[in-house]
Amino acid sequence: MVLYVLATILVLGLLRYLYKRRRLPPGTKWPPGPRGWCLIVSDELEAKQILGLPLIGRVWDIPRTHSYKRFKKWSDKYGPFYSMNIFGVNHIWLASDKIANDLLARRAGKHSDRPSIYQLEKSKEEPEYLPLLGYNEIWRRQRKIVTQFMHNSAKTNHYNLPYLECGQYLSELLDRPSKYEEIMENYTGRVISRLSFGSPEHYEEIKMYSHGLLKAISPAAYITNIIPQLKMLPSVVSPWKWIESRRHAEERIFFMRMHAFVAEEMKNGTARPSYMREVLEKQGETGLTDMELAYIVGMIGLAGVLTTSSALMTYLLAMTLYPEWQTKLQEEVDRVCGERMPELSDSPNMPVLRAVVMELLRWRPITPSSIPHESTEDDIYDGYFIPKGTYIHPNQWAITRDESVYPDPETFNPNRWLLPEYPSYKAPLTDYPCIRNFTTFGYGRRICMGMDLVENEFFVAIGGMAWCSTIGKKRDMYGREIEVPRHDYSTYLISRPKKWEFDLRPRSEKRRAQVAEFWAQCIPKLDPPVENEKQNEQLVERVRLLPF
Numbered sequence: 070m071v072l073y074v075l076a077t078i079l080v081l082g083l084l085r086y087l088y089k090r091r092r093l094p095p096g097t098k099w100p101p102g103p104r105g106w107c108l109i110v111s112d113e114l115e116a117k118q119i120l121g122l123p124l125i126g127r128v129w130d131i132p133r134t135h136s137y138k139r140f141k142k143w144s145d146k147y148g149p150f151y152s153m154n155i156f157g158v159n160h161i162w163l164a165s166d167k168i169a170n171d172l173l174a175r176r177a178g179k180h181s182d183r184p185s186i187y188q189l190e191k192s193k194e195e196p197e198y199l200p201l202l203g204y205n206e207i208w209r210r211q212r213k214i215v216t217q218f219m220h221n222s223a224k225t226n227h228y229n230l231p232y233l234e235c236g237q238y239l240s241e242l243l244d245r246p247s248k249y250e251e252i253m254e255n256y257t258g259r260v261i262s263r264l265s266f267g268s269p270e271h272y273e274e275i276k277m278y279s280h281g282l283l284k285a286i287s288p289a290a291y292i293t294n295i296i297p298q299l300k301m302l303p304s305v306v307s308p309w310k311w312i313e314s315r316r317h318a319e320e321r322i323f324f325m326r327m328h329a330f331v332a333e334e335m336k337n338g339t340a341r342p343s344y345m346r347e348v349l350e351k352q353g354e355t356g357l358t359d360m361e362l363a364y365i366v367g368m369i370g371l372a373g374v375l376t377t378s379s380a381l382m383t384y385l386l387a388m389t390l391y392p393e394w395q396t397k398l399q400e401e402v403d404r405v406c407g408e409r410m411p412e413l414s415d416s417p418n419m420p421v422l423r424a425v426v427m428e429l430l431r432w433r434p435i436t437p438s439s440i441p442h443e444s445t446e447d448d449i450y451d452g453y454f455i456p457k458g459t460y461i462h463p464n465q466w467a468i469t470r471d472e473s474v475y476p477d478p479e480t481f482n483p484n485r486w487l488l489p490e491y492p493s494y495k496a497p498l499t500d501y502p503c504i505r506n507f508t509t510f511g512y513g514r515r516i517c518m519g520m521d522l523v524e525n526e527f528f529v530a531i532g533g534m535a536w537c538s539t540i541g542k543k544r545d546m547y548g549r550e551i552e553v554p555r556h557d558y559s560t561y562l563i564s565r566p567k568k569w570e571f572d573l574r575p576r577s578e579k580r581r582a583q584v585a586e587f588w589a590q591c592i593p594k595l596d597p598p599v600e601n602e603k604q605n606e607q608l609v610e611r612v613r614l615l616p617f
């Protein structure tokens with residue numbers, strides 16, 4: 070069995086390599102990069118050469134976990150634009166925001182496709198997951214529809230849901246800080262569940278399917294995402310295929326159930342505003358099938374949970390390690406907001422809060438290895454040849470550690486956004502720093518579609534945490550501070566700090582009571598009584614079950 074798999078990989082790798090090998094156009098050169106064929110079986114950053122092995126390239130040079138650190142190390146050696154061959158595919162890694170913008174935004178016509186995700190059936194062609202679609206007609210129509218409903222939602226500040234959901238979020242966090250992962254996912258899950266389907270009740274399923282999809286697309290989870298040739302093995306010897314077909318089928322049932330749920334509410338006249346309701350109302354115009362429509366909204370639901378909650382977790386870590394920034398932030402929050410929670414309209418007066426948010430995204434990027442683009446045409450950049458079919462990775466870990474832009478990059482330092490002596494500073498401070506279009510949201514035509522929602526959620530949730538709680542190091546039974554790991558992060562595509570111990574307390578009992586009162590005030594605003602009798606009964610029941 071092992072021999073069969075190895076032989077298949079080598080033969081298919083050879084065929085692909087020979088097929089893809091290209092001659093250089095005159096006057097161009099290959100980008101620099103790690104060359105030679107060597108098999109490395111080490112997870113440490115210093116590689117050990119063990120055995121020469123042609124065809125598969127340097128794949129074993131790449132650790133399964135935190136590979137972006139290895140890629141950064143190579144960019145330190147070969148420069149901010151280097152290439153490498155893996156299993157017959159040409160890869161380019163970028164470690165400079167300028168080069169990433171030059172290629173992925175200014176030349177977006179050539180570099181906006183996506184590589185296939187091998188663990189999925191047909192990620193580029195099936196009208197399912199927008200972020201994974203190729204640069205094709207399906208992607209264009211889906212992106213247009215999502216742009217429309219996200220834009221409409223942004224016009225209402227997303228119905229103020231990120232703010233109104235903070236009441237429950239902060240109350241729960243103050244009561245059970247050790248459950249922070251669950252509480253943070255529940256917060257972002259409830260917001261996106263309401264936005265997508267008009268009701269908060271589906272957040273548990275959204276969370277579950279988000280984790281499932283994240284695993285399916287992460288190289289660290291499935292070897293199939295690293296060795297494409299494995300996909301050609303028959304199902305009988307591919308456990309990955311069984312796992313994926315089950316995940317996919319269950320997720321599809323969920324998306325279709327959500328479609329039916331909102332369609333039924335629309336029929337009864339009880340559907341609240343939601344992305345699903347909006348696309349259903351426009352179905353006559355767009356001509357989308359029920360299935361595609363369900364996927365478009367379902368995918369946005371999944372995109373909105375783990376990304377945002379990851380940065381909330383990083384906030385706890387940063388405040389544990391850099392308490393001086395918590396003090397500065399609390400000073401600003403108290404000065405501007407006094408006895409109430411920060412609201413989005415406070416944003417122009419709160420540069421420190423925006424700088425803290427910005428620095429969280431820079432210091433611990435949520436997708437440190439980024440989501441790669443694929444080139445659909447040959448290109449030449451600075452004399453270097455980029456053949457069609459190249460996978461381009463704007464390595465966010467490296468870009469956010471570019472010392473010419475972010476001096477002393479390992480230090481969490483929001484001052485780099487607040488003081489003119491830093492290269493990343495931008496005025497006026499009423500508008501900047503602003504997370505929109507920041508490198509960690511990607512580039513060009515594939516740039517993230519959730520930036521407006523994320524900006525809103527971060528402002529109120531992080532501002533709210535600073536307003537009501539103080540975070541610090543935990544002490545053991547002998548009174549000694551418990552060590553806090555600076556970078557012990559998960560290994561999937563969306564990265565978050567692994568669970569660690571910290572102390573979180575209300576800033577005062579008065580603030581704790583204010584948070585509980587705020588939650589009570591939010592409930593009727595979140596679920597206002599409606600004309601329809603049946604829905605009124607449901608709402609009364611929902612409020613009755615809330616854990617006061």
Ligand code: HEM
Binds near residue numbers: 377441442513515
């Ligand atoms: C802090 C949170 C988030 C980060 C850091 C983030 C980051 C990213 C990145 C790096 C990309 C790929 C861009 C590229 O290929 O150049 C992306 C794409 C995308 N994001 Fe986000 N994202 C976040 C939150 C969200 C949220 C909340 C939503 C929606 C509710 C969302 C929806 C999308 C969609 C639909 C795409 C695919 C765009 C396309 O392929 O055309 N994201 N995001």
